[in-house]
Amino acid sequence: MIKLEQLSFGYSDHKILSIPQLEVKDDEHLMILGKSGSGKTTLLHILGGLLAPNEGKVVIGQSDIYQLSSAQRDKYRGQNIGLIFQKPHLIAALTVQDNLLLAQYLAGAAQDKGRVKEVLEELDLSPKRLKKVKALSQGEQQRVTIARALINRPRVILADEPTASLDDDNALRVIRMLKSKAKDCHAALVIATHDQRVKDEFDVQLNLSSS
Amino acid sequence: MNLFVLSWNYIKAKPLNTALNILLMSLGIAIIMVLILLNVQLEENLAKNKRGVDLVVGAKGSPLQLILANVYHIDFPTGNIKLDEAKALTRNRLIKQAIPLALGDNYQGFRIAGTNHDYVKLYSAEIAEGALWKYNLDCVIGANVAKKLKMKVGDAFNGSHGMSVADMPHEEQNYQVVGILKPSGSALDNLILTNVESVWAVHEHDAEEDGHHHERVLGSAYETGLPSGDEDAEITSMLLQFRSPLGAVQLPRMINSNTNMQAASPAFETQRLFSLLGIGVDMLMAFAYIIIAISGLSVFISLYNALKDRKYDLAIMRSLGASQAKLFVHVILEGIIITVLGGAIGLVMGHALMEGLAGLYEKSDDIGITGFIFVNQELYVLLIAIGVGVVASLIPAVNAYKTDISNVLADD
Numbered sequence: 001m002i003k004l005e006q007l008s009f010g011y012s013d014h015k016i017l018s019i020p021q022l023e024v025k026d027d028e029h030l031m032i033l034g035k036s037g038s039g040k041t042t043l044l045h046i047l048g049g050l051l052a053p054n055e056g057k058v059v060i061g062q063s064d065i066y067q068l069s070s071a072q073r074d075k076y077r078g079q080n081i082g083l084i085f086q087k088p089h090l091i092a093a094l095t096v097q098d099n100l101l102l103a104q105y106l107a108g109a110a111q112d113k114g115r116v117k118e119v120l121e122e123l124d125l126s127p128k129r130l131k132k133v134k135a136l137s138q139g140e141q142q143r144v145t146i147a148r149a150l151i152n153r154p155r156v157i158l159a160d161e162p163t164a165s166l167d168d169d170n171a172l173r174v175i176r177m178l179k180s181k182a183k184d185c186h187a188a189l190v191i192a193t194h195d196q197r198v199k200d201e202f203d204v205q206l207n208l209s210s211s
Numbered sequence: 212m213n214l215f216v217l218s219w220n221y222i223k224a225k226p227l228n229t230a231l232n233i234l235l236m237s238l239g240i241a242i243i244m245v246l247i248l249l250n251v252q253l254e255e256n257l258a259k260n261k262r263g264v265d266l267v268v269g270a271k272g273s274p275l276q277l278i279l280a281n282v283y284h285i286d287f288p289t290g291n292i293k294l295d296e297a298k299a300l301t302r303n304r305l306i307k308q309a310i311p312l313a314l315g316d317n318y319q320g321f322r323i324a325g326t327n328h329d330y331v332k333l334y335s336a337e338i339a340e341g342a343l344w345k346y347n348l349d350c351v352i353g354a355n356v357a358k359k360l361k362m363k364v365g366d367a368f369n370g371s372h373g374m375s376v377a378d379m380p381h382e383e384q385n386y387q388v389v390g391i392l393k394p395s396g397s398a399l400d401n402l403i404l405t406n407v408e409s410v411w412a413v414h415e416h417d418a419e420e421d422g423h424h425h426e427r428v429l430g431s432a433y434e435t436g437l438p439s440g441d442e443d444a445e446i447t448s449m450l451l452q453f454r455s456p457l458g459a460v461q462l463p464r465m466i467n468s469n470t471n472m473q474a475a476s477p478a479f480e481t482q483r484l485f486s487l488l489g490i491g492v493d494m495l496m497a498f499a500y501i502i503i504a505i506s507g508l509s510v511f512i513s514l515y516n517a518l519k520d521r522k523y524d525l526a527i528m529r530s531l532g533a534s535q536a537k538l539f540v541h542v543i544l545e546g547i548i549i550t551v552l553g554g555a556i557g558l559v560m561g562h563a564l565m566e567g568l569a570g571l572y573e574k575s576d577d578i579g580i581t582g583f584i585f586v587n588q589e590l591y592v593l594l595i596a597i598g599v600g601v602v603a604s605l606i607p608a609v610n611a612y613k614t615d616i617s618n619v620l621a622d623d
Binding site: 041042045048050051070071074075077078079083085089090091092093094098101102103104105106107108111148160 | 212213216217220221223224523524526527528529530531532533534535536537616617620621
């Protein structure tokens with residue numbers, strides 16, 4: 001569950017984001033639309049505890065995440081928030097499996113190879129488990145990042161332009177996959193995008209106009 | 212998965228860079244190790260041999276040469292002193308013990324030293340086989356001599372004049388081995404010990420051939436003291452032990468100014484020798500530290516450069532739940548793993564190099580230098596390696612600590 005109250009963010013006097021009230025319950029999906037520069041990524045980073053807002057409350061699950069200390073917030077994010085970025089950003093020095101184990105380790109969760117296999121299975125990545133990530137295609141890498149976001153059974157999944165670098169087929173496939181996986185975890189799903197191809201997949205949409 | 216495995220994977224991902232860093236580090240450490248091993252063993256060895264010798268009295272010349280020739284048996288003697296004069300000196304009440312040495316002959320490069328049993332006691336050497344000598348021309352050989360020349364009790368040989376192998380042999384006068392010493396780690400290991408009179412007898416024979424050499428003559432002072440000889444008799448030197456510290460003050464000055472002899476203190480001369488050698492050692496040491504500093508710099512540069520490519524990795528790790536402190540440790544760990552690995556390889560290389568050098572230089576066996584000893588300083592060397600690792604990775608680690616996740620990730 002995500003709850004925002006009286007949120008505002010800006011650099012010095014230039015305000016770029018202001019949201020009085022927003023709530024995304026478990027199992028609900030929200031699409032944030034907007035041109036580039038409209039603050040989609042900023043909002044997503046605020047929701048993910050990566051960027052503190054100037055004012056307002058951000059509640060993820062039970063906690064107001066900006067009331068936590070920096071280290072507590074890092075840990076809370078690792079355990080409760082699954083993040084997916086436009087580019088895959090996997091750790092190139094590690095194998096697919098180690099990338100997922102790293103996510104469990106850094107979140108302070110138990111390292112469970114069974115869970116790793118299970119998630120890879122769900123995303124059709126089983127044969128790539130022991131490959132270095134550099135040996136994977138762009139689409140496969142993006143699926144690994146989804147696997148990484150899901151590995152710790154997050155309560156909230158945040159995806160920033162997850163389809164931007166994918167072709168039409170893969171784009172729709174990734175969006176549907178995200179929706180179904182979010183449902184499996186009973187997680188709230190927020191996707192920021194300006195991708196017209198996937199617009200119709202979501203009922204609830206938030207339009208950020210660059211005012 | 213843990214931080215160590217993570218850091219290790221990053222190191223493995225850049226094998227060439229890592230190899231260079233480790234090579235530099237291990238080279239520096241290996242040089243330091245060789246110097247430390249050499250220094251420790253030389254010092255130990257020199258200390259062992261000068262133990263119990265307060266003053267060496269011999270012919271005038273270089274005091275350092277006097278010590279090297281008569282205590283360590285590695286240089287040529289300065290000349291001879293008159294037995295009468297030496298005897299007169301031993302009557303001084305400040306002298307507790309005087310051990311005579313008559314050098315000048317060798318057998319297959321091993322020195323023959325005319326002396327008495329006190330010389331054996333000085334180094335607490337024990338007999339391994341046979342007994343100590345009593346009769347003239349009987350001799351006791353050091354452990355190394357027995358091993359190298361494969362000699363045993365009962366063997367006979369002719370000594371040669373001079374200090375090196377090529378010199379002319381004395382004919383007809385046979386030395387007979389009556390005992391072999393256990394290894395003592397001192398100069399005795401490489402000496403052939405006999406009575407002072409044996410040495411005289413061999414030389415007299417060169418001059419005047421007489422036919423009495425089958426007669427066995429008991430040494431006049433084989434256990435202690437100086438032998439009796441005629442007025443022309445000479446010895447090479449005397450090793451003195453003082454009765455009281457007052458001897459150190461009075462005797463050297465007395466001997467050097469009132470007699471035709473020279474007195475030199477082993478403690479003082481070896482210290483002088485070490486301070487001379489020290490310049491070379493210090494330079495090599497400085498060279499090694501420069502290499503280590505360069506290896507630290509190289510680790511720093513590769514970490515610092517890699518950090519530009521890794522800022523996304525670090526930001527992702529933060530987004531996956533890693534705290535700032537964890538990333539800091541992750542980068543520091545990477546530096547430490549490289550330098551400690553280099554340090555450990557350097558230690559092994561140092562020992563191997565020392566052993567190799569000891570094998571190349573045959574004298575090293577005589578003075579007991581080997582690569583297979585372990586000294587406390589090795590721990591300090593490892594500490595240096597860890598220290599270099601920490602210092603080299605400190606700035607990159609601070610940068611990792613300060614990674615602004617949102618900025619980096621928004622910067623797609």
